[in-house]
Amino acid sequence: MSLSSLNPGQTxxxxxxxxxxxxxxxxxxxxxxxxxxxxxxFVASRGxxxxxxxxxxxxxxxxxxxxxxxxxxxxxxxxxxxxKMASWSGIIHAAMYFLVGMKLWSFGKKYGYVTQIQxxxxxxxxxxxxxxxxxVLVGLLIPYVLVGVISSGSAIEAVTAGAFPDTFQxxxxxxxxxxxxxxxxxxxxxxxxxxxxxxxxxxxxxxTVIFLVLGFAACYVxxxxxxxxxxxxxxxxxxxxxxxxxxxxxxxxxxxxxRAKAFAANPKAAIVKPREPHPASRLEFTTYLFIPLxxxxxxxxxxxxxxxxxxxxxxxxxxxQPLLIMVIWAPCVMIGIWATSAVVNGQPVIPxxxxxxxxxxxxxxxxxxxxxxxxxxxxxxxxxxxxSLDAQFLSLGSMFTNDIVAHYxxxxxxxxxxxxxxGRLFIVAIVAISYWxxxxxxxxRQGVFGLGVWCFAGFASLFPLLFASLYWRRVTKAGAYASIxxxxxxxxxxxxxSGYGKAGDHMHWGLTPVTLIFTxxxxxxxxxxxxxxxxxxxxxxxxxxxTDRTRTQKGSMPRG
Amino acid sequence: MKKVVWxxxxxxxxxxxxxxxxxxxEPLVLGFVPIGxxxxxxxxxxxxxxxxxxxxxxWPEDVDAAETGDESALxxxxxxxx
Numbered sequence: 344m345s346l347s348s349l350n351p352g353q354t355x356x357x358x359x360x361x362x363x364x365x366x367x368x369x370x371x372x373x374x375x376x377x378x379x380x381x382x383x384x385f386v387a388s389r390g391x392x393x394x395x396x397x398x399x400x401x402x403x404x405x406x407x408x409x410x411x412x413x414x415x416x417x418x419x420x421x422x423x424x425x426x427k428m429a430s431w432s433g434i435i436h437a438a439m440y441f442l443v444g445m446k447l448w449s450f451g452k453k454y455g456y457v458t459q460i461q462x463x464x465x466x467x468x469x470x471x472x473x474x475x476x477x478x479v480l481v482g483l484l485i486p487y488v489l490v491g492v493i494s495s496g497s498a499i500e501a502v503t504a505g506a507f508p509d510t511f512q513x514x515x516x517x518x519x520x521x522x523x524x525x526x527x528x529x530x531x532x533x534x535x536x537x538x539x540x541x542x543x544x545x546x547x548x549x550x551t552v553i554f555l556v557l558g559f560a561a562c563y564v565x566x567x568x569x570x571x572x573x574x575x576x577x578x579x580x581x582x583x584x585x586x587x588x589x590x591x592x593x594x595x596x597x598x599x600x601x602r603a604k605a606f607a608a609n610p611k612a613a614i615v616k617p618r619e620p621h622p623a624s625r626l627e628f629t630t631y632l633f634i635p636l637x638x639x640x641x642x643x644x645x646x647x648x649x650x651x652x653x654x655x656x657x658x659x660x661x662x663x664q665p666l667l668i669m670v671i672w673a674p675c676v677m678i679g680i681w682a683t684s685a686v687v688n689g690q691p692v693i694p695x696x697x698x699x700x701x702x703x704x705x706x707x708x709x710x711x712x713x714x715x716x717x718x719x720x721x722x723x724x725x726x727x728x729x730x731s732l733d734a735q736f737l738s739l740g741s742m743f744t745n746d747i748v749a750h751y752x753x754x755x756x757x758x759x760x761x762x763x764x765x766g767r768l769f770i771v772a773i774v775a776i777s778y779w780x781x782x783x784x785x786x787x788r789q790g791v792f793g794l795g796v797w798c799f800a801g802f803a804s805l806f807p808l809l810f811a812s813l814y815w816r817r818v819t820k821a822g823a824y825a826s827i828x829x830x831x832x833x834x835x836x837x838x839x840x841s842g843y844g845k846a847g848d849h850m851h852w853g854l855t856p857v858t859l860i861f862t863x864x865x866x867x868x869x870x871x872x873x874x875x876x877x878x879x880x881x882x883x884x885x886x887x888x889x890t891d892r893t894r895t896q897k898g899s900m901p902r903g
Numbered sequence: 904m905k906k907v908v909w910x911x912x913x914x915x916x917x918x919x920x921x922x923x924x925x926x927x928x929e930p931l932v933l934g935f936v937p938i939g940x941x942x943x944x945x946x947x948x949x950x951x952x953x954x955x956x957x958x959x960x961x962w963p964e965d966v967d968a969a970e971t972g973d974e975s976a977l978x979x980x981x982x983x984x985x
Contacts, residue, residue, distance in 0.1 A: 422940040430919060430943040430950070437954040438912070449966040572935040580928065587937040590926035625922060632916070654966040662955045669947035676940065888965050 351714045352506030352516060358718035359499060359725055363530050366729070369545045373538025380759040381749075384539035384766065385457050385741045386649040393659040395544055399647050400660050401667050402547025403734045404436065404638060405554060407494055407727040410720075413672050414707075415700030417679025418693075421586035423623040424679075427631040429672035433665030435635035440661045443639045444648040446813045448657070450886065451649040458738075459645045460746040466812045467820045468882055475827055477746055480642055483801040484735055485777070486794040491732040492781035496524030498728065501705065502721035520785055527725075528778045531733045535740075536767050540650055543733040550726035554671050557723040560716060561708055562674030568687060568711040575681040582615040582684035591622035606695075615684050616695035627850070630858045637802035639809055643734035646741060675704065682707050736777075740770035797838055800857035804830035807865040811872070816883050822872030829867035833860045904960040911953045919946050 349357065382388050391399070406412075416424040447462065456462050459480070460473040500517045508516035534542045569575040579586055582602070585595050602617035610616070638644050651657060682703050685692035692710050693703070708720050744766040749757065757765065808826045811818040837856045851859055921942050932941035 422937055422943075425940055426919065426921075426943045426946075430946045433947045433950045434912075434915060434919065437950060441954060441957060445963065445966045572933075573931075576931060576935040576937070584928060587928040588924075588926055588939050592926065623925075625920075625925070629920060658958050661958055662951050665947045665950035665954070669944055673940070673944055677936070 349714075350505055351709065351717055352503045354714045354718040355502040355721040356506045356518065358722045359503070362722045362725060363526070365549065366530055366534055366546055369549065370534030370537035370542050373534070373542035373545055376541065377538055381457060381745070381762050381766075382455075383541075384763045385737070385745070386451070386646065387539070387541040387544065389452060389650060390652050391541075391544060391650040391656065392652055393656045395548055396647070396651050396656050397660040397663045397667070398548035398551045399544040399650070400440070400644070400664065401554075401671075402550040402730040403643060403647060404432075405551075405668070405671055405727060406491075406731050407498070407724050409554070409668075409671050410557070410675055410723055410727060411701050411704050413675040414679035414682070414704040415702070417586070417676040418682050418703045419618075419700045420621040420623070421588070421680060422676065423589045423621075423628065425672060425676045426589075427623075427628060428634075429668050429676070430665075431632050432635040433668045435632060436638055436668070437661045437664045439636070439639040440648075440657055440664065443809060443813060444644075444660075445654050445657050447645060448648050448651050448654060454885075457646075457649065458742050458745045459640070459642055460742065461750075463808075463812065463823070466882070466886055467823045468878060469820045469823070472820065472823060473746055473750070475824065477742065479801075479805075479827065479831065480640075481739060481742065483798045484642060484739060487798045488732060488735045488739075488773075488777050489780055489784060490795045491728050491735070492524050492528065492777050493785055495527035495725065495728045495732070496520040496522075496781065496785070498721070498724045499523030499527070501702075502717075502724075521782060524778060524781055527729060527732070528774050531729055531736060532771060532774050535733055535737050535770055539763075540646060540734075540737055543730070543737055544647070544650065546733060547730040550723075550730040551667070553719070553723050553726050555667070557719055558671050558674040561704070561712065561720065562678055564712045564716060565678055565681065565707060569681060569685055572677075575685065578615075578684040578686060579680055583618050585620035586618065586680050586683050589623040589628075591620040595620050610695060614686055614689065615691050618683050624853065626853050627855060630855050633803050633855070633857045633861050634799055635803075636806040636861075637799045640802040640805040642738035642742060643731075646734065646738045678707060679703055685711075687711070736770050736773060739773050740766040743769040797834070797856070800855075800860055801830070801834055803857050804834060804860040804864045807861065807868050811868055813886075815872075816887055817872055817877055818868065819872045819875045819877060821875040822868045822870075825871035826864045826868035830860050830864035833863040908953070908956045908960050911956065915946065915949055915953050918949070919943070921946075 377383060378388065380388070413424060413428070416428075447456075447459075450456060450462055454462075454465065456465075460476050463476060464470055464473045497520060500514060500520050500523055503516075503518045503523075504514075505516040506518065511517060511519055513519070534546060538545070566572040566575055569578070576587070585591055585599070599617055599620050602613070606613040606616050648657075682693050685707065692707060697703075697706070705717070705720060705724075709717050744762055748765050749762060805827070808823055812823070834856075837851065837859065840851075841856070850856075921939070924938050924942055927939065928937045930938055932938065936944070
């Protein structure tokens with residue numbers, strides 16, 4: 344059987360199998376250099392260089408949303424999605440690496456931290472703070488993990504449609520969801536177990552390369568099929584001009600209504616169905632800056648930060664993050680906008696009643712490009728899901744091993760090899776539970792995806808605590824508790840008010856939920872810290888450079 | 904120079920709002936990118952440049968000190984509990 348005789352589903356299945364084998368090979372290679380110590384397994388002995396750090400961070404922060412969500416959102420609401428998500432992320436992610444990541448790296452290096460909770464316990468002189476933070480961080484991470492598990496099974500089922508009609512008759516030849524997500528979980532488990540964080544870093548680097556190639560290749564080929572990028576944009580100006588700007592005026596609405604009426608009267612003559620204009624709220628646009636703050640509190644990002652060989656290795660990540668986000672997002676956004684009005688040979692590329700935004704990119708790639716590019720897209724979506732999943736699984740294993748087992752066991756009860764083994768076993772348990780939950784929740788997929796947004800809001804709301812712990816000497820243990828509890832209370836109140844995540848764009852007084860939760864957390868932190876006892880001088884000296892005043896005081900103190 | 908760089912970061916966040924092109928499609932940059940998207944692509948490029956300046960002129964003095972620390976004596980589970 345030659346490659347040209349394969350149908351698109353079989354080509355996609357072949358690409359996915361090839362990608363899986365590449366991951367297993369990377370896992371095998373990373374196992375060869377693994378030393379069985381906690382520091383090597385969970386933070387690669389703090390030895391990653393600049394390029395690998397940048398690629399790992401990009402691979403982890405760019406989820407499948409960067410590919411299919413960006414084009415889908417652009418198709419639905421226009422150019423505004425780039426400003427809301429990509430350029431804000433470029434500015435804020437780099438800021439987080441510079442202001443937060445490097446500092447946490449330095450404390451990790453200096454005091455041997457492997458998890459966030461170890462840092463917070465020391466910084467706030469409170470063992471119990473870890474008891475409060477552990478379930479919060481795990482609880483926020485689990486739905487995020489589930490989104491990945493469910494996405495992988497669904498993506499494989501979608502792209503392998505018609506591949507094996509005799510074997511999988513119930514799914515019309517597609518690899519069924521249960522098998523796709525099972526294979527994903529087993530492969531991720533293998534390379535995490537084999538190589539620890541180093542293995543996941545290598546895999547993420549591979550994913551970033553796929554992302555970069557994919558966006559450009561798809562954009563180039565699609566533009567070419569539409570008669571060039573200029574003509575593709577002209578079609579949007581002709582049929583759906585509001586997708587190219589953010590304001591929707593009365594004239595735009597009138598124009599849309601006239602076009603919609605003409606389309607309803609004679610769809611064949613109108614060709615393209617006009618899409619309803621979606622005005623962007625300026626306030627909402629601004630408050631989207633809070634969302635990328637969540638990366639500062641992601642346990643899996645913290646883990647990658649600690650892998651850097653030196654603080655200088657952050658430089659490339661800080662400068663490269665905005666550029667790589669742009670390179671990945673901009674082509675996908677353009678494709679989504681062109682899809683609203685694309686016409687080839689007098690026929691619309693996207694059927695008039697098509698309503699599934701997240702399937703826009705796979706559909707336009709399938710219709711306008713080759714099966715090979717379609718298969719590469721399948722590989723890209725799949726890679727995006729896996730590279731976030733692996734880091735999340737690993738960070739959960741790290742938290743359990745270091746914050747619970749090692750922290751609460753007698754000193755030297757476990758050796759390094761035993762701790763790594765415990766970490767691996769916990770990751771196996773987490774993967775198994777996630778797989779089972781994924782199977783249970785698959786039918787309620789929409790609800791799970793909605794939860795993802797609330798996870799981001801939760802992590803972003805812990806940012807004031809993190810930032811204050813690094814830059815405000817006066818922040819207190821009581822302030823930390825107040826901030827976490829306030830964030831949790833407001834988060835739960837708004838979450839309940841949204842029908843437990845069922846309402847998609849749930850706003851309060853024109854503000855996104857994260858804005859309100861973030862504000863409550865910040866206000867509680869500051870007010871309670873100001874009225875409670877400041878931290879011990881020894882703690883401040885441990886985490887801050889001496890000020891001129893403290894230097895003078897020390898210099899004048901009697902010695903001996 | 905530090906103040907200039909932090910001023911540029913704030914300017915970047917202000918420029919990101921670009922309310923002045925909120926209702927514009929044209930000019931089309933390169934003939935096909937609407938100005939609203941092109942300006943935000945520009946913000947992404949400017950962000951890289953500004954953070955490059957920050958890395959050069961505002962490098963925190965305390966992070967480099969950590970590189971000389973001895974980590975082996977500070978295994979997490981060997982530390983005292985607070």
